[in-house]
């Protein structure tokens with residue numbers, strides 16, 4: 383089973399991917415993402431493309447070893463987390479410059 387850490391980085395980044403952009407609620411995050419819990423509100427019924435293991439079983443199990451697939455997904459997680467952290471720092475910097483407090 384994919385070792386998801388439930389950070390929510392992927393669900394906050396659907397706007398970055400053409401394959402997930404239809405889920406974008408307008409700010410880059412998925413319309414099913416719960417900001418308070420960092421979880422998916424439709425988790426048990428989420429799209430197949432959001433289910434890392436089921437997607438592998440359906441489309442990739444005969445093309446790539448599972449451990450390589452997991453490693454690629456973990457790399458993607460790290461990239462998304464870094465991008466989100468960078469965006470947060472930029473936003474904070476702009477807010478600081480404008481004297482605006484985070485809501």
Ligand code: SF4
Nearest residue numbers: 393412414415422432
């Ligand atoms: S449907 Fe759920 S799992 Fe898929 S991107 Fe949206 S919040 Fe994340």
